[in-house]
Amino acid sequence: MSEHQYDFDLFVIGTGPGGEGAAMQARKGGLSVGVAEKYRQIGGGCTHWGTIPSKALRYTITNTNNVLKNPMFRELGIHANPSMEQLRRGTATIISKQVSMRQSFYDRNDVPVHTGHAKFIDDHTITIDDGEQITSNRFVISTGTRPYRPADVNFDHPRIFDSDTILMLDRKPTSITIYGAGVIGTEYASMFRNIGMKVNLINTRSSLLDFLDDEIVDALSYHLRDQGVVIRHDEEYERIEGLDDGVILHLQSGKQIKSDVLLWGNGRTGNTNALGLENVNLDVNSRGQLEVNGHFQTAREHIYAVGDVIGYPSLASAAYTQGRAAAMHMLGEKDDNFRLHDIPTGIYTSPEISSVGKTERELTAAKIPYEVGQSQFKSLARAQIMGNTVGMLKLLFHRETLKVLGVHCFGANASEIIHIGQAVMDSEDLTLEYFFETTFNYPTMAEAYRVAALNGFNRLF
Numbered sequence: 173m174s175e176h177q178y179d180f181d182l183f184v185i186g187t188g189p190g191g192e193g194a195a196m197q198a199r200k201g202g203l204s205v206g207v208a209e210k211y212r213q214i215g216g217g218c219t220h221w222g223t224i225p226s227k228a229l230r231y232t233i234t235n236t237n238n239v240l241k242n243p244m245f246r247e248l249g250i251h252a253n254p255s256m257e258q259l260r261r262g263t264a265t266i267i268s269k270q271v272s273m274r275q276s277f278y279d280r281n282d283v284p285v286h287t288g289h290a291k292f293i294d295d296h297t298i299t300i301d302d303g304e305q306i307t308s309n310r311f312v313i314s315t316g317t318r319p320y321r322p323a324d325v326n327f328d329h330p331r332i333f334d335s336d337t338i339l340m341l342d343r344k345p346t347s348i349t350i351y352g353a354g355v356i357g358t359e360y361a362s363m364f365r366n367i368g369m370k371v372n373l374i375n376t377r378s379s380l381l382d383f384l385d386d387e388i389v390d391a392l393s394y395h396l397r398d399q400g401v402v403i404r405h406d407e408e409y410e411r412i413e414g415l416d417d418g419v420i421l422h423l424q425s426g427k428q429i430k431s432d433v434l435l436w437g438n439g440r441t442g443n444t445n446a447l448g449l450e451n452v453n454l455d456v457n458s459r460g461q462l463e464v465n466g467h468f469q470t471a472r473e474h475i476y477a478v479g480d481v482i483g484y485p486s487l488a489s490a491a492y493t494q495g496r497a498a499a500m501h502m503l504g505e506k507d508d509n510f511r512l513h514d515i516p517t518g519i520y521t522s523p524e525i526s527s528v529g530k531t532e533r534e535l536t537a538a539k540i541p542y543e544v545g546q547s548q549f550k551s552l553a554r555a556q557i558m559g560n561t562v563g564m565l566k567l568l569f570h571r572e573t574l575k576v577l578g579v580h581c582f583g584a585n586a587s588e589i590i591h592i593g594q595a596v597m598d599s600e601d602l603t604l605e606y607f608f609e610t611t612f613n614y615p616t617m618a619e620a621y622r623v624a625a626l627n628g629f630n631r632l633f
């Protein structure tokens with residue numbers, strides 16, 4: 173029983189990274205906390221049908237390809253064409269490890285998990301599966317998203333998938349059309365091409381991932397096309413026709429694209445439709461998302477919302493931090509020290525992409541005098557040793573103060589090494605000079621920072 177008349181001080185709806193971050197932080201701060209999860213296991217979409225399964229599959233594909241393309245194994249006559257089931261096998265083990273580890277967090281911290289669909293019935297009460305009633309002083313909504321499914325697309329057709337069902341493919345299709353070239357569409361395009369499928373990537377916008385630095389976008393487009401992905405920009409679907417032997421995507425431009433299967437990767441929508449929000453006077457936008465203030469409070473100050481259900485940036489990494497920040501606010505502690513403005517992106521295409529801070533486009537528009545330093549991975553010893561020489565690190569820094577303003581990277585280990593640049597960028601004291609005044613391990617991919625920093629520094633006059 174909480175200090176008030178409620179069952180809990182805080183009740184969290186959803187056990188993805190957003191919910192877990194909020195629940196654990198609040199519990200450590202001394203609040204009584206309960207959570208609800210409608211899926212049979214905790215972990216959220218992140219663990220069961222989003223981040224973890226897609227990244228685990230990608231890792232298996234990359235490793236398998238590294239072996240199969242290695243000249244030594246070829247010489248030994250090692251060839252293989254693993255099935256979808258074989259490629260996916262490791263994923264179930266990883267999910268199960270994640271679930272049991274995360275479940276232990278709830279158990280050890282005395283946070284009961286109520287399995288079932290939570291719905292508000294009044295300001296301080298929810299029901300679980302329309303049965304058990306639970307009261308709480310505060311709430312966190314961290315219910316995530318589901319694929320946006322337009323009514324005119326038949327998702328019951330066995331060859332039409334969305335971003336939650338695509339990993340259930342029971343065989344390796346010969347070809348796939350991916351409609352929607354956001355992060356999900358682009359990552360899957362890369363992954364499926366790497367297992368030898370013919371891939372059509374249909375973009376409703378005029379360039380891929382336009383939130384990234386232009387040079388990185390150009391590199392991604394070049395490498396995807398070089399690998400054989402067919403990319404079509406500025407297209408809209410007219411209809412999608414499911415057949416016995418394939419799927420035809422009819423585009424408004426008159427083009428027709430037939431493939432073995434189709435992945436609808438065009439957008440996700442917030443899981444807010446059956447939450448009883450009308451009973452607490454909360455509204456959502458056209459994408460089912462909730463609006464929050466800087467402390468992650470909705471229009472009702474005792475109801476917080478974090479993670480994908482509030483929209484941008486819709487990342488597991490950010491969801492967790494937002495959950496913790498919301499809990500800190502409830503605890504009356506400082507909640508603005510989470511650097512939520514500098515969230516890096518890690519995009520697991522081939523080549524991998526990672527980025528933090530300002531792009532050249534943004535700096536130019538803001539008339540900030542900046543300079544660029546670059547390092548090509550092909551000249552790094554570590555990249556040569558790994559046989560993985562595609563890539564580049566680009567540092568953007570202020571010409572006068574030498575403060576790092578943006579770090580953009582593609583190639584091997586991009587999403588790991590970005591954090592070195594992020595730390596320097598966020599530091600009050602460090603500047604570009606850190607990278608060439610500090611000794612890094614050798615040979616490493618991190619050496620790219622020294623090379624890029626010197627390259628940029630030498631451009632100054």
Ligand SMILES: Cc1cc2nc3c(=O)[nH]c(=O)nc-3n(C[C@H](O)[C@H](O)[C@H](O)COP(=O)(O)OP(=O)(O)OC[C@H]3O[C@@H](n4cnc5c(N)ncnc54)[C@H](O)[C@@H]3O)c2cc1C
Binds near residue numbers: 185188190222487
């Ligand atoms: C294919 C794919 C790949 C991705 N890859 C990455 C990546 O590489 N890196 C990254 O940072 N992000 C990635 N993301 C995004 C990441 O998965 C999400 O940002 C993250 O899962 C959001 O966490 P969340 O806590 O908001 O919600 P979720 O993880 O979606 O969890 C929400 C939970 O709430 C539960 N729930 C919903 N409604 C109710 C209810 N009424 N009652 C009880 N429970 C409810 C759901 O069952 C679910 O378990 C990817 C997403 C997808 C789809």
Ligand SMILES: NC(=O)c1ccc[n+]([C@@H]2O[C@H](COP(=O)([O-])OP(=O)(O)OC[C@H]3O[C@@H](n4cnc5c(N)ncnc54)[C@H](O)[C@@H]3O)[C@@H](O)[C@H]2O)c1
Binds near residue numbers: 356
């Ligand atoms: N590596 C990663 O970090 C990673 C990987 C996959 C997904 N994600 C996250 O998952 C989120 C969703 O991925 P995505 O590829 O769908 O991105 P996205 O938001 O770019 O959506 C793709 C397309 O769908 C449209 N759209 C989005 N929501 C819609 C809706 N409800 N109704 C109609 N159209 C809609 C968008 O305008 C866009 O054209 C992203 O925001 C991304 O951050 C991250």
